[in-house]
Amino acid sequence: MSLDWIYYAISWILLTWHSAWDAIGVPVTAVIGTNWSWILAIVFLVVTVRVILFPVFVKQIKSQRAMQALQPKVKELQEKHKGDRETLQKEMMELYRKEKANPLMGCLPMFLQIPVFLGLFHTLRRLDPGKTQKTLYGWTVEQFDSAANAKLFSAPIAGKFGSTADELSRLGASGHTVKIVAGILVAIMIATTYLTSRQMILKTGWAEDPQQRMVQRLMLYGIPVSLLVSGSIFPIGVIIYWVTNNLFTLGQQQWVLRKFPPPATAKTGAAARTAQPARTGGLLGRKPAAQAPAATPAAPKVAGPKPGAKPMNPKKSRPAKRQG
Template sequence: MSLDWIYWAISWILLRWHSLWEMIGVPDGTVLGTNWAWILAIIFLVVTVRVILFPVFVKQIKSQRAMQALQPQVKALQEKHKGDRETLQKEMMELYRKEKANPLMGCLPMFLQIPVFLGLFHVLRRLDPSKLNKTLYGWTAEQFDSAASAKLFTAPIAGQFGSSAAELERLGANGTTVKIIAGVLVLIMMGTTYLTSRQMILKTGWAEDPQQRMIQRLMLYGIPASLLVSGAIFPIGVIIYWVTNNLFTLGQQQWVLRKYPPPVINNKDGKAVPGPGARKSTGTQQPQDKPSRFSRSKANGAVQDTKPAVDGKALAPKPGAKPVNPKKRKPAKRQG
């Protein structure tokens, strides 16, 4: 299957944003060693994609909430079919079908962004001044040359941490500078990727289903670790896209998770408890007075038994009278 349509779409969005920033007056030349019109074009490519995928992201959160609500039933099935993995899987698939919950929905937004990532990766890899066909995917020769020379703090956006000496020479780049900028961005990319997964797991909790838990561990640890190796072949422009996407995800997840808080589920005793990550109440509650053992009240407040009030003045000693110590009492007279 040809991916040309993705390359055309990514190029079109990227070029439209670059033209817009040029029209607004963002300089296309270097300021602080950076061509900001192209950097902003990559950043707003992220914004465009995330706005388009926002409804899918909301469905992802709702699906995860549905999966959370089913956790007590999933745990009951695991106890019931312990040791019978095949029957357990069938019962769980039937439960998900009945409750219209999709375990794979949690990964859908990430899968939908993979073509965008691959498209941008391919387009930026083409930014080589030695290319003869500069007008592929709707680019003009002028736009191609401008992007090929675009830099972030003097490091070309088409450069990679693992670029060869010949590639760096064609881009007119300093190898040390490219490695420093790309290395720092890769570390930021790994950190923000870990934080996006951690934020989601802290809010939704670890899944009871072993397969779901395995996916969560892969998202939390596996993907960030893999970026340490694969990040060496990513062009700097692609890393900028990934970091921006992660920062956008952190903000978007925070907003959506507040709007769709974790569901209330039942614990072992059947009592309703807030789901993992539910926000605790910040308001201070006034302590309620404990009912006296001498008072009883019904729901309607119709019956109230209270201890008779005692007049304190009546118990007070009279003026001039000798105080009486209640502990010292005269022995009772014996009956003769």
């Protein structure tokens, strides 16, 4: 199956944003060794994709809320079918189907962005000034040459950490400059990838479902580690896309988690109630909570008659009324 439609779509978005920044007056020539119109075109490629995928992101959050609410039932099934993995998986899938929850929904936005990533990766790899054919998915020769010579701090956006001497020669770039810029960007890419997963797990907690927990561990540790190797073959423009996408995700998740906080589980609710007196005490400058009024002291008991004593008639002990 041909992927040309993806390459044409990515190229169209890039060229549209590049033309927009040129129209606004962003300098075409390098400033501080950077062609900002092309860098901004890549950044706003991210913005365009994320705006399109925002409804999917909302569904992802709702699915995660549903999965979190099902954790007590999942734990019950794990206790009930301990040692019977096949029955446990069947019961959990039935529970997810009944409650309309999808444990893989958390990865859907990332999977939908893979074609965009591959399209940009393929397009930037073909930005070789030494090529005789410079018509690239609707690009003009002038646009091709402009993008092929675009730089970030003197490092071509088509260059990569693992570029060969021949590739660097055709790009007219210094190997040391490309390695420094690409190396810094790869480090930022790994750190922000880890932080996006960590941010969500800290807010929602680790899943009880082994399958979902495995996905969480893959997102938190597996993907950042894999970037140590794969980052060396990514063009600098692709790494700019990835870092921008991670920063966008961090901001979007923070906004959603504040606006729609995760539901408190029984355990977290009890912890919050336990910690509440400490938070509301005088150390934070707040007035302590009003205490319940002290109980009214009980009336003193009247001593009974001594053993052997004659019982007293209460009527006789009263004083006689005075005559008027």
